[in-house]
Amino acid sequence: MRVFIVGVGYVGLVTAACLAELGHEICGVDIDAEKIKKLKKGKCPIYEPGLEEIIKKNIKTGRLKFQVGIDKNINKYDMAMIAVGTPERESDGRADLFYVGETARQIAQNCRKKDFVVVGKSTVPIGTANQIRESLATYNSHKTTFHVGSNPETLREGNAVSDFMNPDRIIIGGDKKAQEALLKLYDKIDCPKIVTNARSAEMIKLASNFMLALRVSATNMLSRICDATGADIEAVMEGVGIDKRVGPHFLKAGIGYGGSCFPKDTKSIRAISDHHRLDTSIFDAVININTDQRKWFCQKVDEITLFTLKNKKIAVWGLAFKPNTDDTREAPAIDVVEWLLQEGAEVNVFDPVANVKKIFGNKVKHCRDMYEAVEKAEALLIITEWNQFKNADLKKVRKKMLVSKIVDGRNIFDPKVVKKLGFKYVSMGRP
Numbered sequence: 001m002r003v004f005i006v007g008v009g010y011v012g013l014v015t016a017a018c019l020a021e022l023g024h025e026i027c028g029v030d031i032d033a034e035k036i037k038k039l040k041k042g043k044c045p046i047y048e049p050g051l052e053e054i055i056k057k058n059i060k061t062g063r064l065k066f067q068v069g070i071d072k073n074i075n076k077y078d079m080a081m082i083a084v085g086t087p088e089r090e091s092d093g094r095a096d097l098f099y100v101g102e103t104a105r106q107i108a109q110n111c112r113k114k115d116f117v118v119v120g121k122s123t124v125p126i127g128t129a130n131q132i133r134e135s136l137a138t139y140n141s142h143k144t145t146f147h148v149g150s151n152p153e154t155l156r157e158g159n160a161v162s163d164f165m166n167p168d169r170i171i172i173g174g175d176k177k178a179q180e181a182l183l184k185l186y187d188k189i190d191c192p193k194i195v196t197n198a199r200s201a202e203m204i205k206l207a208s209n210f211m212l213a214l215r216v217s218a219t220n221m222l223s224r225i226c227d228a229t230g231a232d233i234e235a236v237m238e239g240v241g242i243d244k245r246v247g248p249h250f251l252k253a254g255i256g257y258g259g260s261c262f263p264k265d266t267k268s269i270r271a272i273s274d275h276h277r278l279d280t281s282i283f284d285a286v287i288n289i290n291t292d293q294r295k296w297f298c299q300k301v302d303e304i305t306l307f308t309l310k311n312k313k314i315a316v317w318g319l320a321f322k323p324n325t326d327d328t329r330e331a332p333a334i335d336v337v338e339w340l341l342q343e344g345a346e347v348n349v350f351d352p353v354a355n356v357k358k359i360f361g362n363k364v365k366h367c368r369d370m371y372e373a374v375e376k377a378e379a380l381l382i383i384t385e386w387n388q389f390k391n392a393d394l395k396k397v398r399k400k401m402l403v404s405k406i407v408d409g410r411n412i413f414d415p416k417v418v419k420k421l422g423f424k425y426v427s428m429g430r431p
């Protein structure tokens with residue numbers, strides 16, 4: 001099929017490259033001319049394992065093209081996917097649909113085909129596909145019959161390419177013609193396909209992210225009870241997760257969730273609930289526990305520190321919100337480092353890919369490797385569970401530090417091993 005994908009941010013770009021890889025003819029469109037210029041040369045603007053290779057390969061085969069802005073070229077395609085940003089509105093946490101609205105209007109004004117399918121790909125509030133349908137009807141300039149669908153993305157950053165090719169399920173919502181077109185588009189992917197109306201498809205995405213965020217917040221709350229009582233959260237969640245009715249995933253305690261999805265989607269579903277005058281307490285609890293988990297971590301740092309953090313050198317390992325990505329949106333490390341600076345500490349930060357300078361400028365020392373970061377440090381804080389941290393030479397770390405103390409926000413080390421090496425070691429919900 002031929003698909004015109006509007007918005008080549010994270011979601012749109014992965015979708016464009018992977019659909020081209022499956023054999024479809026794709027045009028990725030964006031208003032950011034600089035980004036398109038880079039993409040045309042095969043340069044990937046984000047860090048995502050395996051993505052740049054398939055972009056390069058499919059540009060060569062001619063199946064993947066890029067262009068700036070929506071124009072009459074759309075008429076060479078069978079379907080448009082809307083993958084533009086839906087940032088959070090500051091006023092009430094609801095998603096801002098300005099770009100979705102603009103895209104729908106421009107599609108309607110440029111499309112001259114008899115029939116055309118328009119699919120929402122971005123995560124949006126329930127009912128957005130209907131608004132897209134209305135907008136297409138309002139601006140329809142050439143008597144096109146538009147079919148509207150919803151096909152929310154379910155990719156995890158850092159695993160996006162393999163998630164796209166081997167998903168647990170594909171969610172397909174919309175009217176009959178849109179459903180048929182989407183089934184054809186994903187023909188080569190062998191997995192359950194949930195076919196439903198657009199509102200339910202939109203809701204599945206928000207509900208999935210909420211359920212996962214709920215598990216993370218529930219686990220983190222339980223880890224605080226472990227901290228208070230001397231139980232071990234890892235043993236507890238192993239025992240809980242082995243029950244097939246619960247399952248083992250997303251039960252890892254830590255410093256809380258970040259990124260562009262869980263924080264935004266939990267606030268979005270909370271705002272929808274509030275808008276309909278429904279009880280929001282379960283959403284409030286998930287969000288508040290997550291915010292407080294960062295403070296819980298900082299409290300541990302405070303408690304392990306002698307007298308004060310003022311003028312002490314503190315090493316921070318990890319800035320990205322999780323490993324295998326350079327994404328620092330809503331990253332816990334940002335709040336922690338801001339707090340350290342406020343307390344007067346000198347901060348050394350190392351992350352294998354995230355751009356430390358872009359976030360903190362010269363307020364912190366941007367270290368080239370994990371060992372440089374711990375030089376003369378009085379505590380090491382672990383905030384992202386990159387593999388290289390798990391495999392660190394802790395003897396070397398200890399020699400370089402002035403005071404050997406570790407606060408591990410991701411429980412990456414075995415407490416017994418680290419303590420035996422002479423560290424004072426504190427982690428999340430483990431004695």
Ligand code: UGA
Pocket residue numbers: 123153154155156157158209212216249250251252253254255256257258259260261262321322
């Ligand atoms: C999440 C969903 O997993 C994807 O299915 C969805 O498509 C995506 O949001 C989206 O809406 O676009 P992502 O945000 O990339 O994907 O990251 P996850 O791997 O799901 O992790 C989310 C957060 O939860 C991270 O901050 C991670 O550190 C945290 N987490 C995860 C825990 O603290 N404990 C766990 O056990 C699992």
